[in-house]
Amino acid sequence: MPEYTLNVNNKDYKIDVDPQMPLLWAIRDFVGLKGTKFGCGIAQCGACTVHLDGTPIRSCSFPASAAAGKKITTIEGISENIDHAVQKAWIEMQVPQCGYCQSGQIMSAVALLKNKPHPTDADIDAAMQGNLCRCGTYQRIRSAIHRAAELV
Amino acid sequence: MEQVISKIDRRKFLKFTGITGAGFIIGLSLKGKAGAVSVAKAGDVASYGLTPFVMIEKNGTITIFNPKPEMGQGTFQSIPSLIAEELEVPLTGVIIQQTGGEKRFGPGQSAGGSSSVRGSYFELRKVGASAKEMLVQAAANQWKVPVEECYAEDAKVYHKPSGKSIGYGDLAEAAAKLEVPKNPKLKDPKDFKLLGKNTPRPDIPLKSSGRAVFGIDVEVPGMVYASVAHSPVFGAKLVSYDDSAAKKVKGVIGVEKCQRIFGPYTYDCIAVIGENYWAAIQGRKALTIKWDNQGNDKFNSKDYTQYLHDLSKQDGAIDKEVGDFDKAYSDAPVKLDAFYETPVVSHSPIEPMNCVASWTDGNKLEIWASTQVPGGIMNEFTKKYNIPEENLTLHTMFSGGAFGRRLYTDFVGEAVQLSKAIGKPVKVLWTREDDTEQGPFRPMTFSALKAGLSADGKTLAFQHKVISPTIRYSKNYDKTKTDGTMTEGISEQKYEFPNMKNLYVNADFHIPVAAWRAVTSTTLAFAHESFIDEMAVKANKDPMEFRLGLLTKDSDTKTVLQKLKEVSNWDKPLPAGWGRGVAQYEFFAGLAGYVIEVSKKGNGVNIEKAYAVIDLGTVVNPDMVKAQVEGAAVMALTAAIKSGITFENGQTVQKNFNTNQLVRINEMPKVEVHILANGGPKIKGVGEPGLPPFAPALCNAIYAATGKRIRKLPFDIHNV
Ligand code: FES
Ligand code: FES
Numbered sequence: 124m125p126e127y128t129l130n131v132n133n134k135d136y137k138i139d140v141d142p143q144m145p146l147l148w149a150i151r152d153f154v155g156l157k158g159t160k161f162g163c164g165i166a167q168c169g170a171c172t173v174h175l176d177g178t179p180i181r182s183c184s185f186p187a188s189a190a191a192g193k194k195i196t197t198i199e200g201i202s203e204n205i206d207h208a209v210q211k212a213w214i215e216m217q218v219p220q221c222g223y224c225q226s227g228q229i230m231s232a233v234a235l236l237k238n239k240p241h242p243t244d245a246d247i248d249a250a251m252q253g254n255l256c257r258c259g260t261y262q263r264i265r266s267a268i269h270r271a272a273e274l275v
Numbered sequence: 276m277e278q279v280i281s282k283i284d285r286r287k288f289l290k291f292t293g294i295t296g297a298g299f300i301i302g303l304s305l306k307g308k309a310g311a312v313s314v315a316k317a318g319d320v321a322s323y324g325l326t327p328f329v330m331i332e333k334n335g336t337i338t339i340f341n342p343k344p345e346m347g348q349g350t351f352q353s354i355p356s357l358i359a360e361e362l363e364v365p366l367t368g369v370i371i372q373q374t375g376g377e378k379r380f381g382p383g384q385s386a387g388g389s390s391s392v393r394g395s396y397f398e399l400r401k402v403g404a405s406a407k408e409m410l411v412q413a414a415a416n417q418w419k420v421p422v423e424e425c426y427a428e429d430a431k432v433y434h435k436p437s438g439k440s441i442g443y444g445d446l447a448e449a450a451a452k453l454e455v456p457k458n459p460k461l462k463d464p465k466d467f468k469l470l471g472k473n474t475p476r477p478d479i480p481l482k483s484s485g486r487a488v489f490g491i492d493v494e495v496p497g498m499v500y501a502s503v504a505h506s507p508v509f510g511a512k513l514v515s516y517d518d519s520a521a522k523k524v525k526g527v528i529g530v531e532k533c534q535r536i537f538g539p540y541t542y543d544c545i546a547v548i549g550e551n552y553w554a555a556i557q558g559r560k561a562l563t564i565k566w567d568n569q570g571n572d573k574f575n576s577k578d579y580t581q582y583l584h585d586l587s588k589q590d591g592a593i594d595k596e597v598g599d600f601d602k603a604y605s606d607a608p609v610k611l612d613a614f615y616e617t618p619v620v621s622h623s624p625i626e627p628m629n630c631v632a633s634w635t636d637g638n639k640l641e642i643w644a645s646t647q648v649p650g651g652i653m654n655e656f657t658k659k660y661n662i663p664e665e666n667l668t669l670h671t672m673f674s675g676g677a678f679g680r681r682l683y684t685d686f687v688g689e690a691v692q693l694s695k696a697i698g699k700p701v702k703v704l705w706t707r708e709d710d711t712e713q714g715p716f717r718p719m720t721f722s723a724l725k726a727g728l729s730a731d732g733k734t735l736a737f738q739h740k741v742i743s744p745t746i747r748y749s750k751n752y753d754k755t756k757t758d759g760t761m762t763e764g765i766s767e768q769k770y771e772f773p774n775m776k777n778l779y780v781n782a783d784f785h786i787p788v789a790a791w792r793a794v795t796s797t798t799l800a801f802a803h804e805s806f807i808d809e810m811a812v813k814a815n816k817d818p819m820e821f822r823l824g825l826l827t828k829d830s831d832t833k834t835v836l837q838k839l840k841e842v843s844n845w846d847k848p849l850p851a852g853w854g855r856g857v858a859q860y861e862f863f864a865g866l867a868g869y870v871i872e873v874s875k876k877g878n879g880v881n882i883e884k885a886y887a888v889i890d891l892g893t894v895v896n897p898d899m900v901k902a903q904v905e906g907a908a909v910m911a912l913t914a915a916i917k918s919g920i921t922f923e924n925g926q927t928v929q930k931n932f933n934t935n936q937l938v939r940i941n942e943m944p945k946v947e948v949h950i951l952a953n954g955g956p957k958i959k960g961v962g963e964p965g966l967p968p969f970a971p972a973l974c975n976a977i978y979a980a981t982g983k984r985i986r987k988l989p990f991d992i993h994n995v
Binding site for chain 1: 345346347348349475476478479480481482483484485486487488489491492494525526551552553554557623624625626627673674675676677678704706707898899902903905906907908909910931932933937938939940941943945946
């Protein structure tokens with residue numbers, strides 16, 4: 124199997140895995156970053172959301188080899204000290220319940236705010252629809268995104 | 276497993292090996308006997324038969340042991356707060372350690388039934404208060420001053436007259452030698468710093484940064500991964516399998532048989548073991564398995580629905596009888612009856628079922644699991660493998676949602692068997708398809724309701740007959756008797772009916788079913804409170820006033836309805852095309868109610884706003900209560916308007932979130948939560964009560980807006 128390099132959070136990782144292995148498992152089990160979660164494996168829940176060159180993708184449905192040469196950002200890469208504006212807003216609004224979906228929610232929200240610094244409710248609906256939360260934190264996610272827009 | 280709050284150190288999470296160093300531990304024994312010991316290691320205390328919930332080390336490190344698993348309901352904050360409040364320590368900087376079913380922590384090591392705070396409110400406060408009194412006494416002794424001149428604050432004891440102070444760490448050893456106070460003085464609630472306040476949850480930063488460690492994140496040296504193939508058809512028997520192709524997949528290291536044991540069912544399964552998860556999954560896809568479906572592949576929802584309809588004609592067992600229903604109903608000038616149906620639904624926590632198990636030396640077992648029942652796991656697996664408690668170490672991980680699913684240990688059993696079989700640590704991880712396909716599920720309940728009214732709209736007779744399978748798997752189950760689990764709440768509503776006869780008819784079902792968030796109240800409230808609305812309509816009364824008219828005596832239910840009336844401006848006219856509905860439900864976990872407003876939109880409706888009132892008595896963290904009710908509303912909405920689980924050819928039609936859909940952010944209604952917390956001795960549950968009244972309030976609102984009565988869930992909100 125070919126060896127290839129994944130650049131995750133500005134660090135290079137040489138990995139030697141099945142090129143069809145989804146990026147999610149490469150990140151979790153080979154790079155060793157566990158913040159990115161598995162929820163469905165078919166791009167339906169968003170728990171596995173990471174950024175590829177700044178764009179949110181569902182890493183469970185994206186072959187690891189196709190991410191080689193691109194910049195991958197995971198939840199661990201958005202701040203050192205949990206102080207990204209989105210994280211601050213998440214903490215202020217006490218968004219997470221079980222927390223399992225929240226890495227994905229936050230990665231989608233970070234990307235949304237990059238494109239639309241002051242998103243409307245409709246923008247939030249469009250950008251966040253791919254992220255399921257079984258605990259039902261949606262109302263707080265919405266307020267926290269508006270709050271993060273103020274904090275940026 | 277330990278989750279450090281103040282200092283975030285990933286390696287520490289993953290490599291927690293136990294507390295070392297001298298410490299001071301205090302706790303209450305199971306029989307209420309208090310005791311304190313000075314220990315070299317936390318583990319040593321076991322022999323004293325204590326429940327040591329607090330440990331203070333010489334260096335001042337404070338550990339609070341939390342017996343209630345955190346699954347999103349906030350016990351990682353609420354439970355330690357009970358101790359911290361009385362101990363006079365801030366929660367920041369404290370290490371919160373989930374207990375692992377060890378006997379010394381007592382029998383309450385589980386989360387479910389909205390019972391965590393209800394069950395521990397006074398007991399754990401006493402633990403904190405005892406420890407504090409001992410620390411204060413130790414300081415007074417050391418300073419040779421009267422204890423009355425000393426007080427505790429911020430993990431220190433102060434001497435008021437001189438202003439000097441000393442930290443808990445320096446007092447721990449001396450304090451440990453003192454007698455444990457029998458009746459420690461609890462704080463006056465007006466002096467609370469944590470309880471009753473919107474205290475930030477210590478797990479939130481971890482959960483906003485990918486640093487919270489869930490069961491799925493556990494990695495231990497030498498660990499391998501397993502993906503377990505179960506029969507998609509319930510009740511199939513394994514005939515044979517061919518694993519030659521699976522074994523050729525790169526990274527696959529073995530194929531093992533194991534069993535999934537759930538309630539009375541034992542299912543044969545085939546596990547593919549891989550060096551990594553992806554390899555295990557690829558190997559599993561390459562398996563060829565022959566199942567004997569034993570005729571179960573003919574099972575489908577349509578026939579089963581008919582079967583329940585047929586059963587509804589049976590008399591059923593009496594759940595509760597008041598007065599003479601039969602006579603009152605037959606004499607009543609106005610009669611109405613209706614039949615309500617609800618679906619099977621899945622729990623679907625976003626973290627799929629998983630477990631890491633590791634056997635060493637043939638008789639020592641270590642388990643890492645996202646579970647609601649650490650005590651249950653300890654009990655079950657020490658018994659099953661006949662090992663002493665000290666030989667089982669359980670790490671209770673954060674659960675990525677549970678909702679009742681993680682009360683069961685079927686997936687834990689798979690990992691334990693596989694590790695034993697191959698002699699390595701094994702991580703079992705179910706796919707989403709496994710989770711959706713295998714259940715257990717919340718069963719459906721069907722309800723046949725009858726009411727007799729007087730000509731002027733007074734209720735003379737009321738009947739709620741429930742037809743359903745049971746979630747109670749007991750050997751002595753008697754089908755001819757009522758089943759309180761399946762009639763939950765229908766006979767405990769506060770409405771004053773002069774004549775009532777509630778009934779239960781049990782149905783056979785061969786598919787695993789289980790408790791789901793708010794259990795059977797989630798379906799029965801829909802039937803019960805929708806039918807009350809039908810009665811109000813028939814009586815030509817306002818649905819709120821009709822309900823209040825059935826509640827002449829004071830009750831919490833009456834207070835909740837009155838509060839709902841007030842906060843929703845019930846009497847204020849709504850815009851044209853809008854409607855509002857009300858519902859409440861009281862059951863073992865607590866009491867809540869909603870007023871929901873909808874507006875007509877095309878052929879369907881849009882939910883404009885949901886006003887919720889939850890009755891608690893005492894509240895530990897109001898903001899967390901609000902979050903729980905907001906979340907319960909979303910879960911209830913999913914159960915009301917999404918497909919749920921249906922069966923064809925003996926298996927689920929839905930396999931993943933593309934077909935088993937959940938409400939998404941764009942469908943989230945605005946939920947405004949009001950808490951009734953008048954103090955006093957009663958403490959009610961938080962996690963579940965927000966669920967049951969949501970669907971009936973919504974459907975009653977839809978009736979008000981459109982004149983359409985919804986008697987069957989799920990329904991299409993875009994086309995009612
Ligand atoms: S795990 Fe990737 S979208 Fe669900
Ligand atoms: S916080 Fe639990 S799934 Fe979103």
